[in-house]
Amino acid sequence: MVDCMGVIDLRDNKSISDAMYTSRAFQEKYQYDGKDLGAGCADGKTVFKVWSPFARRVELCLYRDNTSPAWQTKALRREEKGIWQITFHESLHGMYYDYLVEIDGQKVRTADPYAVGCGCNGERSMVVDLRLTNPPGFEEDTAPPAQEEQIIYELHIKDFSYDVQSGVPEKYRGRYKAFTLNDTNGEYPTCMKYLKELGVTHVQLLPFFDYGSVDEAGNDKQFNWGYDPKNYNVPEGSYATDVSDGTVRIRECKEMIQAFHANGIRVVMDVVYNHTYREDSWLQRMVPGYYYRHQKDGSLTDGSACGNDVAAGRAMVDNYIADSVMYWAREYHIDGFRFDLMGLLTVELMNRIQWELDAAFGKGEKLLYGEPWSADSSPMEKGTRPALKENISYLNDGIGMFCDTTRDLIKGDAFIGEEPGAVNGKSGLETLLLKAVVGWREGGAEYCPRSCAQIINYVSAHDNFTLWDKLVLSMSDEPNFLERNEDIITANKLAAFIYFTCQGRLFMQAGEEFGRTKLGEGNSYCSTPELNMLQWHRTVEYAELVDYYKGLIRLRKRQPGLCDKSPSAAERIKEKEVHGEGVVSFLVDNRTVSGKKDCTAADRAEHAGWDELRVIYNVSDRECNVKLGKGQWQILADGETADCCKAAVETEKGICVAAHSGMMLGKV
Numbered sequence: 001m002v003d004c005m006g007v008i009d010l011r012d013n014k015s016i017s018d019a020m021y022t023s024r025a026f027q028e029k030y031q032y033d034g035k036d037l038g039a040g041c042a043d044g045k046t047v048f049k050v051w052s053p054f055a056r057r058v059e060l061c062l063y064r065d066n067t068s069p070a071w072q073t074k075a076l077r078r079e080e081k082g083i084w085q086i087t088f089h090e091s092l093h094g095m096y097y098d099y100l101v102e103i104d105g106q107k108v109r110t111a112d113p114y115a116v117g118c119g120c121n122g123e124r125s126m127v128v129d130l131r132l133t134n135p136p137g138f139e140e141d142t143a144p145p146a147q148e149e150q151i152i153y154e155l156h157i158k159d160f161s162y163d164v165q166s167g168v169p170e171k172y173r174g175r176y177k178a179f180t181l182n183d184t185n186g187e188y189p190t191c192m193k194y195l196k197e198l199g200v201t202h203v204q205l206l207p208f209f210d211y212g213s214v215d216e217a218g219n220d221k222q223f224n225w226g227y228d229p230k231n232y233n234v235p236e237g238s239y240a241t242d243v244s245d246g247t248v249r250i251r252e253c254k255e256m257i258q259a260f261h262a263n264g265i266r267v268v269m270d271v272v273y274n275h276t277y278r279e280d281s282w283l284q285r286m287v288p289g290y291y292y293r294h295q296k297d298g299s300l301t302d303g304s305a306c307g308n309d310v311a312a313g314r315a316m317v318d319n320y321i322a323d324s325v326m327y328w329a330r331e332y333h334i335d336g337f338r339f340d341l342m343g344l345l346t347v348e349l350m351n352r353i354q355w356e357l358d359a360a361f362g363k364g365e366k367l368l369y370g371e372p373w374s375a376d377s378s379p380m381e382k383g384t385r386p387a388l389k390e391n392i393s394y395l396n397d398g399i400g401m402f403c404d405t406t407r408d409l410i411k412g413d414a415f416i417g418e419e420p421g422a423v424n425g426k427s428g429l430e431t432l433l434l435k436a437v438v439g440w441r442e443g444g445a446e447y448c449p450r451s452c453a454q455i456i457n458y459v460s461a462h463d464n465f466t467l468w469d470k471l472v473l474s475m476s477d478e479p480n481f482l483e484r485n486e487d488i489i490t491a492n493k494l495a496a497f498i499y500f501t502c503q504g505r506l507f508m509q510a511g512e513e514f515g516r517t518k519l520g521e522g523n524s525y526c527s528t529p530e531l532n533m534l535q536w537h538r539t540v541e542y543a544e545l546v547d548y549y550k551g552l553i554r555l556r557k558r559q560p561g562l563c564d565k566s567p568s569a570a571e572r573i574k575e576k577e578v579h580g581e582g583v584v585s586f587l588v589d590n591r592t593v594s595g596k597k598d599c600t601a602a603d604r605a606e607h608a609g610w611d612e613l614r615v616i617y618n619v620s621d622r623e624c625n626v627k628l629g630k631g632q633w634q635i636l637a638d639g640e641t642a643d644c645c646k647a648a649v650e651t652e653k654g655i656c657v658a659a660h661s662g663m664m665l666g667k668v
């Protein structure tokens, strides 16, 4: 058995270069737009197909399992467009495979970059008849109905149930299966039951395609966020209950998504197409040099700060990424995609992905958004634009970006713990807060979105400090992350109140609503699972904070003036006023889109259907008074409670708003 490893070194081969790969001649001769690459296995037939234009020979090696020597080796036939193919008139479901590719006199072993299944640690690909991996009822699984607002909850699969307090049985703890259990802790809601009660509409899962940094055969103490892709179209194995059979991870991943849907929650996948775990990837072995960006001297670019950048903008790279997204949407019923370092991909590719998703599933049915930045600059392909925030106006309306402007305005610089923002002590931000409310549609940021649908409002994510830790670091002389601190709770509520009353989509890191702490660790990507996990007892200790978030979530979904994603949404925000240091207010035209008063008396009794809202932020240290204007008003949220209905008692000076608090009122 030949078992060559490593990257084919083509540095001496002057004919294979970036210039050649991007030439028109190369594209015309080799661009393949078929959707059948990989190992298609259905109806008693198996077709292996790979793209490797410069291979002199490609051999398929079939294995009976993930470790034994090759059972059969067969040469593939060269076809047009750099395609190699071999067909078997039988189902090879469950068979493992890889390829021996000979290029420029060198031979290399590679798994299939288009594989939909793989063995332990993703070293060998697996032939899978995908229909056989569907859990019962999966063909009928559909996304729950779209809601008025998208409130996205960012979650890591292992974090969710690693804590013993989750109540999840040990064999499922930290795994896909944990999501399939509905009531795991008899004393208080945890896991899926908790999420359902919280009311978020989407869960965004940190990467769960197969990644390389965790040994799937190793122990459970390992942890990684998973931003190191190895097999893009296969679920990660360490979250499965069994890695010895490659179909288990597929079935259990589907069960997880099905469980979310059954509980009314849509699923967003965090995807990392901007770089691979190592340059020595299956893509690189199959077509050396094609999938990566290079400097003029031939060295790899590093805009990702992970050692390599995938060359989005090249035809077959873009096909690979778009086809992968479509695959997850179709096969796994994924409802949205969050692009890691979207700024390394191109505007053209992002727009294409949205068009393809809209065409297949209906306009706006699948959410698309990403990080509109990169770690460093990266040379883009000629004629393409990076999907950075300054290019937001070239992106389709529905493609969103994380808004670090609003994030840092509310709580201070994400990277410098001590640096405060509006809720933790920085003054002079009144005008900017009013600009954040309309998603920077009317200026104030270094970019101008086409609609607030392009803005994702948030104050914490997996990167950088948790909100709790950030507030502790910026508000205490001697930070103590574990001590209960009423000032921190108040600031946390105010931070949430502000972004929950800004137009745009909403996003929160799991546990933000119960004071999640990583003890001041700002980059826990490979810290212990104990430091990263959701500590469920905090949902009880900080129940008041959890209730406040629940209230904000319920309240937000019922306010059309804040949920409006149309390009004219900013016009609904009127009477923007600065009332002095740290105090601002605005009026929201809260009528439904048609403008007609369609709410019934019963709606009003439930304090839904307010035609006008007044929102006040008081980030100052003292209480303030704000005049509400004509009519009778009721308090819908204040610093204590969100989603309430209290009579507003206005004196001659106006309504009194406590220090460090927000207030939302509805006009009766």
Ligand code: CA
Residues within 6 Å of the ligand: 121, 122, 210, 211, 212, 213, 214, 216, 230, 236, 237, 238
């Ligand atoms: Ca893996």
